[in-house]
Amino acid sequence: MKRLLLPLLFISLAFMPQKKTKVIFFGDSITQAAVNPGGYIMRIDSICKKEGMGDRFEFIGAGISGNKIYDLYLRMDEDVLAKTPDVVIIYIGVNDVWHKASSGTGTDADKFEKFYNAILRKLKDRNIKVIMCTPAAIGEKTDFSNQQDGDMNAYSNIIRGIAQKNNLPLADLRQAFLDYNVKNNPENKDRGILTTDRVHLNAKGNQLVADEMWKVIKAK
Amino acid sequence: MKRLLLPLLFISLAFMPQKKTKVIFFGDSITQAAVNPGGYIMRIDSICKKEGMGDRFEFIGAGISGNKIYDLYLRMDEDVLAKTPDVVIIYIGVNDVWHKASSGTGTDADKFEKFYNAILRKLKDRNIKVIMCTPAAIGEKTDFSNQQDGDMNAYSNIIRGIAQKNNLPLADLRQAFLDYNVKNNPENKDRGILTTDRVHLNAKGNQLVADEMWKVIKAK
Amino acid sequence: MKRLLLPLLFISLAFMPQKKTKVIFFGDSITQAAVNPGGYIMRIDSICKKEGMGDRFEFIGAGISGNKIYDLYLRMDEDVLAKTPDVVIIYIGVNDVWHKASSGTGTDADKFEKFYNAILRKLKDRNIKVIMCTPAAIGEKTDFSNQQDGDMNAYSNIIRGIAQKNNLPLADLRQAFLDYNVKNNPENKDRGILTTDRVHLNAKGNQLVADEMWKVIKAK
Amino acid sequence: MKRLLLPLLFISLAFMPQKKTKVIFFGDSITQAAVNPGGYIMRIDSICKKEGMGDRFEFIGAGISGNKIYDLYLRMDEDVLAKTPDVVIIYIGVNDVWHKASSGTGTDADKFEKFYNAILRKLKDRNIKVIMCTPAAIGEKTDFSNQQDGDMNAYSNIIRGIAQKNNLPLADLRQAFLDYNVKNNPENKDRGILTTDRVHLNAKGNQLVADEMWKVIKAK
Numbered sequence: 001m002k003r004l005l006l007p008l009l010f011i012s013l014a015f016m017p018q019k020k021t022k023v024i025f026f027g028d029s030i031t032q033a034a035v036n037p038g039g040y041i042m043r044i045d046s047i048c049k050k051e052g053m054g055d056r057f058e059f060i061g062a063g064i065s066g067n068k069i070y071d072l073y074l075r076m077d078e079d080v081l082a083k084t085p086d087v088v089i090i091y092i093g094v095n096d097v098w099h100k101a102s103s104g105t106g107t108d109a110d111k112f113e114k115f116y117n118a119i120l121r122k123l124k125d126r127n128i129k130v131i132m133c134t135p136a137a138i139g140e141k142t143d144f145s146n147q148q149d150g151d152m153n154a155y156s157n158i159i160r161g162i163a164q165k166n167n168l169p170l171a172d173l174r175q176a177f178l179d180y181n182v183k184n185n186p187e188n189k190d191r192g193i194l195t196t197d198r199v200h201l202n203a204k205g206n207q208l209v210a211d212e213m214w215k216v217i218k219a220k
Numbered sequence: 221m222k223r224l225l226l227p228l229l230f231i232s233l234a235f236m237p238q239k240k241t242k243v244i245f246f247g248d249s250i251t252q253a254a255v256n257p258g259g260y261i262m263r264i265d266s267i268c269k270k271e272g273m274g275d276r277f278e279f280i281g282a283g284i285s286g287n288k289i290y291d292l293y294l295r296m297d298e299d300v301l302a303k304t305p306d307v308v309i310i311y312i313g314v315n316d317v318w319h320k321a322s323s324g325t326g327t328d329a330d331k332f333e334k335f336y337n338a339i340l341r342k343l344k345d346r347n348i349k350v351i352m353c354t355p356a357a358i359g360e361k362t363d364f365s366n367q368q369d370g371d372m373n374a375y376s377n378i379i380r381g382i383a384q385k386n387n388l389p390l391a392d393l394r395q396a397f398l399d400y401n402v403k404n405n406p407e408n409k410d411r412g413i414l415t416t417d418r419v420h421l422n423a424k425g426n427q428l429v430a431d432e433m434w435k436v437i438k439a440k
Numbered sequence: 441m442k443r444l445l446l447p448l449l450f451i452s453l454a455f456m457p458q459k460k461t462k463v464i465f466f467g468d469s470i471t472q473a474a475v476n477p478g479g480y481i482m483r484i485d486s487i488c489k490k491e492g493m494g495d496r497f498e499f500i501g502a503g504i505s506g507n508k509i510y511d512l513y514l515r516m517d518e519d520v521l522a523k524t525p526d527v528v529i530i531y532i533g534v535n536d537v538w539h540k541a542s543s544g545t546g547t548d549a550d551k552f553e554k555f556y557n558a559i560l561r562k563l564k565d566r567n568i569k570v571i572m573c574t575p576a577a578i579g580e581k582t583d584f585s586n587q588q589d590g591d592m593n594a595y596s597n598i599i600r601g602i603a604q605k606n607n608l609p610l611a612d613l614r615q616a617f618l619d620y621n622v623k624n625n626p627e628n629k630d631r632g633i634l635t636t637d638r639v640h641l642n643a644k645g646n647q648l649v650a651d652e653m654w655k656v657i658k659a660k
Numbered sequence: 661m662k663r664l665l666l667p668l669l670f671i672s673l674a675f676m677p678q679k680k681t682k683v684i685f686f687g688d689s690i691t692q693a694a695v696n697p698g699g700y701i702m703r704i705d706s707i708c709k710k711e712g713m714g715d716r717f718e719f720i721g722a723g724i725s726g727n728k729i730y731d732l733y734l735r736m737d738e739d740v741l742a743k744t745p746d747v748v749i750i751y752i753g754v755n756d757v758w759h760k761a762s763s764g765t766g767t768d769a770d771k772f773e774k775f776y777n778a779i780l781r782k783l784k785d786r787n788i789k790v791i792m793c794t795p796a797a798i799g800e801k802t803d804f805s806n807q808q809d810g811d812m813n814a815y816s817n818i819i820r821g822i823a824q825k826n827n828l829p830l831a832d833l834r835q836a837f838l839d840y841n842v843k844n845n846p847e848n849k850d851r852g853i854l855t856t857d858r859v860h861l862n863a864k865g866n867q868l869v870a871d872e873m874w875k876v877i878k879a880k
Contacts, residue, residue: 070290074338100324101544101760108325111291118294126235139810145817149810150799157805231452321764359590369590370579377585433618510730510769514778540764550767551731558734 020058023217024080026072027091030136030200031063043210043216047127054086057217060085068096071114076119078179081126087220088128089213090119090129091173093159095201097151108198109151113158120166132163134174136209139190139198142181146190146198169220171212240278243437244300246292247311249284250420252357259422263430264437277437280305288316288327290333296339301346307440308348309394309433310339313355315420317371333378340386348412351436352383354394356429358413359410359418362401366410366418389440391432400428460498463657464520465511467531470576470640471503478643483650486659497657500525500566508536508547509555516559521566527660528568529653530559531613532640533575533599537591549591553598560606571656572603574614576649579630579638582621586630586638609660611652662842680718683877684740686732687751690796690860700852703870704877720745727757728767736779739867747880748788749873751833753795754859755813767844769811769813769857774816775813776843780826792823794834796869799850799858802841806850806858817873827876831872 023029025041034041041061048057051215062079064071069092080088100106107115123130134156138147144153157176163170181193193197194205201209245261247250255262261281268277268317282299290314295364300308313332320326327335343350356374359366364373383390401413411418414425421429451549465471465481474481481501488497492510504511509532520528533552540546547555563570574596584593596614603610619632630637634645641649684702685691694701701721708717722739724731729752740748753772760766767775783790794816795837799806816834823830841853851858854865861869 070294070335073294074290074335098508099328103323103328103330104320104326104541104544104764105328106325108319108323111325115290115294143813143817144804144809145813147810147814149804149813150807151810153803153805153809154807157803322546322762324761324764363593363597364589366582367590367594367595369593370587371586371590371591373583374587377583400565510734510775513731513734514775528769539768543768544760544764544766545768545771546765548759548763555730555734 008023018055021056021087022058022060022085022198023082023089024062024085024089025089025091026080026085027063028067028088028095029063029065030094031061031091032065033200034063034206034209035061038206040201040206040209040213043206044214045216047210051218053218063091066095067092068099069093069112069119070107073115073119076122077116081122081128085128087115087131089131089133089171089217090116090122091133091135091171093152094138094153096147097135097155098138098199100151101147109154109158112155113162116159116162120162120168129220131169131171131213131220132159133171133213136161136173136177136201136205137195137199140177140181140195141190142178142185142194143188168188169216171209171216173209173212176208176212177205230418231393233410238275241307242277242278242280242303242305243307243309244280244282244303244305245309245311246296246300247283247309248287248315249283249285250314251281251419252285253310254283254426255281256428256435258426260426260433262375262428263426264434267430267434268329271438273309273438278371283311286315287312289313289332293335293339297343301342301348305348307437308343309351309391309437310336311355311391313372313375314358317355317368317375318419320371321367323385329374329378333382336382340382340388349440351389351391351433352379353433354379354392354423356393356397356421357415357419360397360401360407360413360415361410362398362403363408370372376413389436391429391436393432395430396428396432397425410416454501457511458496461496461525461527462500464500464502464522464523464524464525465466465529465531466516467503467529468507468535468619469503469505470534471501472505473640474503474649475501478580478646480538480641480646480649480653484647484654487650487654491658503531506535507532507537509552509559513555513559514615516562520536521562521568525568527571528563529571529611529659530556530655531573531575531611533592533595534578537575537588537595538578538639540591541587544573549598552595553602556599556602560602560608569660570652571611571660572599573611573653574599576617576641576645577635577639580617580621580625580635581626581628581630582618582625583653585628587627588636597598609656611649611656613649613652616648617645628655678686678715681779681805682718682743682745683715683746683747683749684743685749686736686740686752687695687723688727688755689723689725689750691721691751692725692753693860694723694869695721698866700861700869700873702864704874705784707870711878713878714752723751726755727752728759728766729753729772729779731804733775733779736782741782742789745788747791747827747877748783749791749793749831749877750776751793751795751831752814753815754798754837754876757808757815758859760811761807769814769818772815773822776822780822780828783794789880791831791873791880792819792828793831793873794819795835796833796865797855797859800837800841800855801848801850802838802845802852803848829866829876831869831876833869833872836868836872837865 035041041059045059048054072092096107096112138148177194185193196202242298245393253259265279270276296389314326316332358368397414414424473479481499487498488494512532536547554610558657617634625633636642693699701719705719732752756767756772798808835852846855856862
């Protein structure tokens with residue numbers, strides 16, 4: 001019986017649409033807005049299709065406003081694992097830093113690292129590929145005089161360290177934003193170049209994030 | 221065969237040492253210190269033995285300094301579930317409130333509730349009984365002029381609400397501490413009655429917590 | 441010459457319009473809004489006139505949004521002393537407490553007291569009468585579960601202590617608001633009884649503040 | 661008479677000890693410690709004497725632990741003006757930034773600038789010369805990943821702007837510390853190069869501050 005079935009199986013596979021790589025974007029309000037027209041996920045989808053790979057990828061947003069690293073951990077079973085993704089892009093950190101000053105409820109650096117690693121372990125256990133991102137900006141000044149720059153650099157360093165240690169691909173958005181601002185923000189403004197309000201992305205910011213992420217997604 | 225075995229079974233049960241009820245105390249630095257001589261867990265063990273129930277209970281401390289509700293959630297698999305307890309006493313909340321002012325890394329009220337419920341669900345799934353506690357004090361003044369009194373009352377209200385909604389037993393340590401201080405702290409001091417430093421327990425504080433918890437443990 | 445002039449002086453005094461008592465309200469955004477229609481200063485003016493004392497008092501608002509105790513100290517020469525008031529009503533404290541959590545820039549309790557006393561010394565040096573007020577509310581819940589209740593009670597205690605020590609009249613707005621809410625806020629809501637947003641006054645709140653202050657002003 | 665007195669006056673001046681330039685160092689705990697052996701004020705005194713100018717300068721410490729800009733403003737009459745200095749060196753800013761995170765009682769940037777300018781006005785009114793300093797460090801990492809680096813840079817920028825606008829000499833300690841660490845802190849440590857604890861000066865830190873300040877004092 002086996003010998004009979006095999007040729008049929010090959011034929012059916014050849015004509016079957018290829019299973020798409022399911023990519024989930026896991027993050028905060030920046031990612032929540034990214035599924036709207038002009039958002040970075042929509043732009044990645046456009047780039048992907050333009051490059052003729054529209055049948056190979058499926059993109060899903062899983063961003064919730066106000067989320068910190070431990071919120072991702074809490075909801076990952078339901079919002080990520082249950083959807084059986086092939087790739088998860090983790091884009092988090094702004095609120096972990098920001099909420100220290102704005103409401104006294106940020107995340108300690110050591111806890112940030114601990115929860116990040118716990119999320120990675122759960123994804124690794126299920127053989128889900130991971131792309132990590134550094135948080136881009138809370139303020140666009142280029143002389144490191146945005147209030148949270150110290151912590152933003154520190155938490156980005158933590159993320160870079162985890163990526164290196166686990167040999168995981170990284171979209172270093174913080175570096176990309178800084179590089180872009182050094183060239184395009186001569187007046188040292190705190191917003192209006194890539195963000196509308198120091199944090200959330202304008203059209204150019206969404207495009208930059210899309211470009212940076214797509215490079216890494218494609219390379220996987 | 222059944223008829224033959226039953227009498228033997230009864231006999232063996234009568235002589236077999238009863239399986240002890242395993243109680244895990246799950247919390248922060250207050251619970252971490254509670255396994256030391258004079259600590260509240262040691263005192264519960266003493267009371268238990270004095271009341272002739274030493275062969276019925278086993279008490280295990282699982283407190284880690286600096287822990288907040290989400291730290292408990294992160295480590296509960298390893299530190300609680302892996303030990304297959306019959307009862308878990310959750311005593312948390314001080315750092316969730318305190319760290320807002322001391323390092324900007326407290327826990328938002330809505331997140332506190334969310335993580336608390338997530339912990340309860342995991343314990344319920346395994347049929348582990350739960351005893352909840354309100355956080356006792358950050359300061360012992362009785363006119364609600366300790367800096368964190370507003371939040372301590374608010375988070376205690378959240379805990380009381382969860383207990384009521386889930387029909388779970390509650391050791392209302394905050395109420396017990398307040399009642400005790402109203403009687404025994406006429407000078408409205410912020411420490412030295414039940415705590416050494418506004419938060420951590422002195423001998424009287426450890427005894428009061430032991431008494432309050434034991435009442436609830438025994439009643440289960 | 442003296443003998444000659446005295447009778448004339450008495451006569452002229454009898455017919456001269458009495459010099460009005462100049463009252464300056466020195467505070468934050470609550471006082472800044474109080475000169476608008478319906479604001480508490482406008483209401484005090486109305487009560488004053490209704491009670492036939494319109495020719496005896498002049499009311500001046502000197503509130504600036506976001507002010508803390510040290511802001512009052514910084515601007516008191518220009519905004520208060522330069523206007524040579526007879527009475528200054530100091531109504532401050534909400535931001536000293538609130539900004540701890542909202543931006544990390546509140547005022548330490550000991551500094552609050554130090555600056556308060558420095559303001560009083562400057563007013564005393566010029567024989568300006570002072571009426572002190574406790575900050576009314578950040579949240580109207582009556583079970584002391586508003587986040588800042590601990591500090592609000594603590595800073596109100598500081599103000600009460602200063603008033604007592606210096607034998608100065610006090611409008612205890614915090615106590616008045618609490619008393620009112622105990623009677624009129626059965627659902628333990630955090631706003632909507634005397635405030636619109638937990639802090640700023642609605643019509644009833646403005647009236648209550650006006651009534652409480654007028655009692656003290658009149659008694660001077 | 662004038663003709664007669666003048667030659668005498670010249671003679672007496674030639675033999676009279678020159679009036680020393682009185683320099684007051686106005687700051688926080690860093691300056692409070694600077695009058696101890698090895699402290700930066702003691703080192704400035706040593707350099708001054710070594711360079712043969714010991715009879716021309718008198719150095720007075722006026723640092724108090726925990727001080728922020730508004731504390732300087734509050735105590736400047738008593739601690740500075742009453743001592744009739746010729747020069748005041750203002751070295752402040754660490755606590756204005758630091759206390760945001762450590763106790764929620766830092767200073768808003770706009771208020772920092774306002775109080776700084778108010779201090780300068782009072783000194784200018786009395787023709788007292790001013791030397792300004794940027795706050796050196798809260799952490800010595802050189803990649804701007806110390807938690808407060810963003811604010812430290814921002815508040816230093818404010819100070820630099822005030823100095824430039826008022827044409828006042830500046831000891832840019834923050835820049836000097838960064839330059840030194842770039843050369844001497846290859847491991848990117850947060851303390852131990854110029855500070856003992858990220859903030860307070862070790863021997864090398866005291867020497868660097870002394871050198872930087874002396875350059876500016878001498879040039880006056």
